[in-house]
Amino acid sequence: MSKIKMKHIKKRYDDKNDYVIHDFNLNIEENEFIVFVGPSGCGKSTTLRMIAGLESITSGELWMDDKLVNDVEPKDRDIAMVFQNYALFPHYNVFDNIAFGLKMQKHKKQFIKKRVEEAAEILGLTDYLKRKPKDLSGGQRQRVALGRAIVRDAHIFLMDEPLSNLDAKLRIQMRKEIINLHRRLGTTTIYVTHDQTEAMTMASRIVVLNGGYIEQIGTPEEVYNTPATKFVAEFMGSPPMNFLEGSIKNNQLILHTGEVLGNLPTTFNDLEKVDIGIRAENLTVTEEKQGLMMTVNHVELMGADLHIHGVVNGKEITVREDPKNKVSVNDTLFLKTNVENVHLFDVQSGKSLFEREKVEV
Ligand SMILES: Nc1ncnc2c1ncn2[C@@H]1O[C@H](COP(=O)(O)OP(=O)(O)OP(=O)(O)O)[C@@H](O)[C@H]1O
Ligand SMILES: [Mg+2]
The missing domain is CATH 2.40.50.140 (Nucleic acid-binding proteins)
Incomplete structure (x- = not known):
């Protein structure tokens, strides 16, 4: 599964409060790198978590390929997610941190070894597999978090501000690495950020959100050169x-x-x-x-x-x-x-x- 179709999706956390997502419509094609961008509180994480199945959908339809997945469990959705505050296990080395999910799924030892080594190769972590997280740089730790997603071999990657803990220089480096990773694996990706530069430099298409509404969907060029609203015009570009x-x-x-x-x-x-x-x-x-x-x-x-x-x-x-x-x-x-x-x-x-x-x- 790798195409996603979101039809009139709405979300409210409880009956007393207003909707935080209003009528979200989006078609994501195979291999796209979609970025959700917008200010704090606009609903980026909520939308991503609904796609992951970690948050219920109040109304509307979420399709993955030809399957309506509103009520499908997260583990059955063929997705891997990288969170903003990824937590590595401090007492596990890099290998065991990357292998964690596969071990939970009770895969065979030989299979896990092969998968972790492949992921480490892709991420340039081969020489660090025995190290503990405390002995890694911020960028290397971030790559371990990505490694966990890669070994899952999911058809969809969801990333919620994965670079926000890094300093400016590392962020730019990791930005490039994530783009290269996407180029190499071709996995349909949705990436959340409040940083318009990340959106402009990484996305194949950008979804600009504001207060739970979609302001515009377009390529970086479209969003920059032909902003649909004053909000988009002001938010995108520096x-x-x-x-x-x-x-x-x-x-x-x-x-x-x-x-x-x-x-x-x-x-x-x-x-x-x-x-x-x-x-x-x-x-x-x-x-x-x-x-x-x-x-x-x-x-x-x-x-x-x-x-x-x-x-x-x-x-x-x-x-x-x-x-x-x-x-x-x-x-x-x-x-x-x-x-x-x-x-x-x-x-x-x-x-x-x-x-x-x-x-x-
Ligand atoms: N569990 C919850 N219960 C009630 N309201 C929530 C809950 N989680 C988020 N919200 C509200 O939903 C709205 C959207 O929140 P969300 O976390 O999706 O924003 P965001 O765009 O990811 O923001 P940020 O950039 O700060 O991470 C906010 O108004 C928030 O207060
Ligand atoms: Mg968020």
Whole structure:
């Protein structure tokens, strides 16, 4: 089993409380690497645990291949899960930690040995099989936790923030290792994180969650370039997207200060109020004394990029520029942007005005 279909899935923990997952719909194809991303409390772990069978489904249908699995026991679901706070047994060595699940399932000794050695080979742990967890680095311990999932030979991997205990450098290394592992094994994977960079760099498709609702499902490119909602626009990308207030009249985009940004590429009805989203890389400092006037309040050299923070029309704005620009705090700069690159959102619903939403049923 490796395809997953989620149809109108809802979850509430008890009758007195509201739903924490509202109408979750998603089709996961074989070999996909799906990332659930969203802020704390949005329902990522709850959804993953429903797929694992560790949490009941209040209503809706969960299919794995051609089988409705709502009431199937976790052990019969052909999944392996890696938790955020994986606990290795401190008194067991690496071999026994990886072998634990297989021993519980009462497999033959020779079979267990073969499986553990294969997993150790894949994860680069062959030389460490006799060590205790305390004598391993954080990344090696994490790999042992992954090893436990791999030996199960399940068709679906579920991972709940598996890298959150690691420092930044190790996280980046493990990110690569997990992607390589997926490339090698091809196991359908659902990976949960609240880190948008992990989502962008690892996913074949991203599911952006907010308050128990799906905001958007799409490839990293789709989610970044055509965010369906203001929430997605703000959540995905670093630095976050900038927002200004404006209006649309005769297909011209006008800032609330009266300044005309330009003619919109597609036809829009007049709108008195619209949220205008502009990514930091779509703003450039111009020598001309016209455009958006910005007062600089902070400058960050990020190596290859310069992040200039300041205020435009009372709003905090970040511009990504070439570090060869010499900019200081309190400078007044003029910025220009191409109207082709702006994002427009309905001020009430937060939905993109460019009907680009991707909703699966
Ligand atoms: N056992 C439970 N009983 C009642 N409510 C719960 C339970 N577990 C989670 N919740 C609630 O369900 C909502 C979703 O929680 P969940 O753990 O799925 O969020 P999350 O997206 O995984 O967050 P985080 O990034 O912090 O791990 C939250 O409002 C949470 O308080
Ligand atoms: Mg969680």
